[in-house]
Amino acid sequence: MPALPTPRSPRHPRWRLPRAAQVAAAGAALIAAVGGGAAVAAPVPAAPATGAAALGTTTTVFTPDTPLAEIQAKVDEVYRQQVNNQFGTQRYALLFAPGTYGTDAHPLQIKVGYYTEVAGLGASPDDVTINGKVEVYNRCLSTADGEPNCIALDNFWRSVSNFHLAVNGKGQADCRASANFFAVSQASPMRRVHVTGGNLSLMDYCTEGPQYASGGFIADSQADTIVNGSQQQWLTRNSSIGSWSNGVWNQVFSGVEGAPSAATFPSPPYTTLETTPVSREKPYLFTDSSGAYQVQVPAAHTATRGTSWLQDRTQGRTIPLSDFFTATPATPVQQINNALARGENLLLTPGVYDVDKAIAVKRAGTVVLGLGLATITATGGTAAMTVADVPGVVVAGVTIDAGTRTSPVLLQVGTKNGNHGQGKVDPANPTTLSDVFFRVGGPHVGKADTALEINTDRVLVDHAWVWRADHGEEGFTAGVEGDTDRWNTNTGRDGVVVNGDDVTATGLFVEHFQRYNTTWNGERGTTVLYQNELPYDPPTQADWTRPDGTLGYPGYVVAPGVKTHHLQGGGSYVYNRNNPSIVTENGFEAPTTPGVQLQHVLTVNLGAGTTRHVVNGVGGQVDNSNTGTPQYVVAYPAG
Known part of the structure; x- marks a missing residue:
């Protein structure tokens, strides 16, 4: 997640567009007319039959009958608590029953902070209309030199989904009213959102500079003008857009109607796939016409393009919430495992779950759904979760943290050498990880040999951020960065290890691990958008040299002997x-x-250190002489 390598950045050196280029990129948003009228919502089903308490004490369910002032007060209260709460333990879900919220004269304007999920409860995004804004702004941080340091580099861990956003900036200052701002970085997905009446800007150009951002992920959404601005990398998957403004280093479009052409890559740096090879939309909670809660689990598809909900392609299973075991952070892990063994699915309400043994998912087709970025911390030196060699498991909306005792692995999907038997996989029903995020360090000291290990064949990873922390609140003497304290204490050897065959990843972000960030041993693997930062903190070259004497570890390695792989x-x-x-x-x-x-791959120097080549000795060197200027390889092998 890079920015300029100056003392102004609290954590990293993310490097972005020069200010003049940012302003130019944002120009379209500044001149666009912002619509004030709300779209007509779908017929309003009955309000949920049960209260928010059934979904956790920090879940709030709003209905169209809730007074607008009450809704605004609640979302403002959550934002005030969460806007700077980067490593806190609070988690929130703000859910909207079908209907319309806000009026032309009095729009509902929501700002989304850390560990906050904003979601509609309709069967379709158009069942819930928010007439107003759902936004994320730059955070303005204190600096030693007193210069502006308003950035989006650390705007992680939040999500928005499943509503129609009728952009209405009434009452906001002129610049703020010019677009709906979603200035996020990693682990901040936008899914199933229909944006009308104004532009969607992925950069906050209204806040005093430098305005850097590093994200991100949009899926199954529709918008007209999207301003990329300063976003370093971005994956837009299975969506419909009117236009996309620019690119910084790495912008990937997969199955997107209206996507820009990649013909002149790397200027601009667009990678465009006509269709997405394997896709499955994330499960979502909704209320039916009687007000009962249901969970829709979309089916998996191949060669898809455009949004699922506009094409009536959200086939799959509808599971009543009564078929889920609803857990809270106080629920013992053995009770969770007993429920899973009985055949129940699992709903994790918002909060932090400390587990001294793994949550064990053993039954084919089990759904594990987290609300409010529910977080599982491995406290016992074991995995936080294991998934058996069975087809069709879906794990979604969950963050997994390493604990202070070393875990061999945090999430293990399948057992080694156990994935090649009859009935272990179903090509039409892959085990799927959607919005599953990992942390080794950050809120506390963390230790893990491997974060994510995939042994089962035909697994789909749809948006994962696998992060060994480069900054945090572990209490190191050198502060948030930690210097060599971090290298010696927050130990994360390998980020992602893929041993299964026919595994697909759409939106894989892996950073700062002390050995291999991603190792792909399986055959016929596919990755659509990969983002990596090598570790910031090796103390010496000896600490960052392989046993055979090779200098450093690559950010992504396809193992020798693999015959088919596509990145x-x-x-x-x-x-x-x-x-x-x-x-x-x-x-x-x-x-x-x-x-x-390997197509459209690059390296970048962010202000310190050297990478000699992009891939296998091909591609130019990046070092302090060309900071922020990528070196690209269009295709490897060439031709």
Whole structure:
């Protein structure tokens, strides 16, 4: 998540567009007319039959009958608590029953902070209309030199989904009224959102600079003008857009109607896939016409394009909430496992779950759904969750943290050498991880050998951020960065290890691990958008040298002997803040064979350190002489 490597950044060096280019990119939003009228919502079903308490004490369910002033007061209260609560334990879900919220004269304007989920409860996004805004702004942080430091680099861990947003900036200052701002970075998905009446800006150009951002992910959504602005990388999947303004380093479009052409890559740096190879939309909570809660679990598809809800393609299962075991952070893990063993699905209400043994998902087709970015912390030196070698499991909306005792793995999908038997996989029903995020360090000291290990075949990973913390509140003597305290204490060896065959990842973000960030051993793997930062904190070159003497570890490696693999749009960035003399040989490594194709891959120096080549000795060097200027390889092998 890079920014300029100056003392103004509280954590990283993210590097972005020059100010003049940012302003130019935002120009379309400044001149657009912002519609004030709300769209007509779908017929309003009955209000939910049960209160928010059934979904957790920090879940609030609004209905169209809730006074607007009460709704505004509640969302403002949550935002005030969460806007700077980067490593806190509070979690919130703000849910809207079908209907319309806000009027032309009095719009509902929501700002979304950390660990906050804003979601509609309709069967379709158009069943819930928010006439107003749902926004994320830059955070303005204190600096030693007193210069402006308003950035979106750390705007993580929040989500918005399943509503129609009729953009209405009435009452806001002129600049603020010019667009709906969604200035986020990693782990902040937008899904099933229909934006009308105004522009969607992924950069907050209204706040005093430098305005850097590093994200992000949109899926199954529709919008007209999208202003990318300063976003370093972004994946837009299975959506419909009118226009996209620009790119910084790595913008990927997969199955997007209206996506820009990639013909002149890398200027602009667009990667465009006509269809998404494998897709499955995230499960979502909704209320039926009687007001009863249901969970829709969409089916998996191949070769998809456009939004599912406009094409009536959200086939799948509808599961009543009564078929879920509803857990709270006070629920013992053994009670959760007993419910899963009985055949129940699992709903994790907002909060932090400390588990001293793994949550064990053993039954085919089990759904695990988290609300409010529910967080599971492995406290016992075991995995936080394991998934058996069975098809069709869906894990969605969950954050997994390492604890202070070393876990061999945080989430293990399938057992090694156990995935090749009859009945273990179903090509039409892959086990799916949607919006599953990992942390080693950050809120507290964390230790894990591997964060995510996939052994089962035909798994789909749809948006994951796998993060060994480069900053946090662990209490190191050197503050949030930690220097060598962090390297020696927050130990995360490997980020993602894929041993299964036919595994697909759409939106894979992996950062700062001490050895291999991503290792792909399985055959016929596919990744659509990969983002990586190498670790910032190796103390010496010896700490960042492989046993065979090769300097450094690549950010993404396809194992020797793999015959077929495809990566579309990948970046690996270097910022060796603890020792700028450190050298990494390659950003990517892969077998040189026609079946292994890496397209549109790049490396970038963020202000310290050197990466000599993009992939396998091909591509130029990035170092302090070309900070912020990517080196690209259009295709490897060439031709």
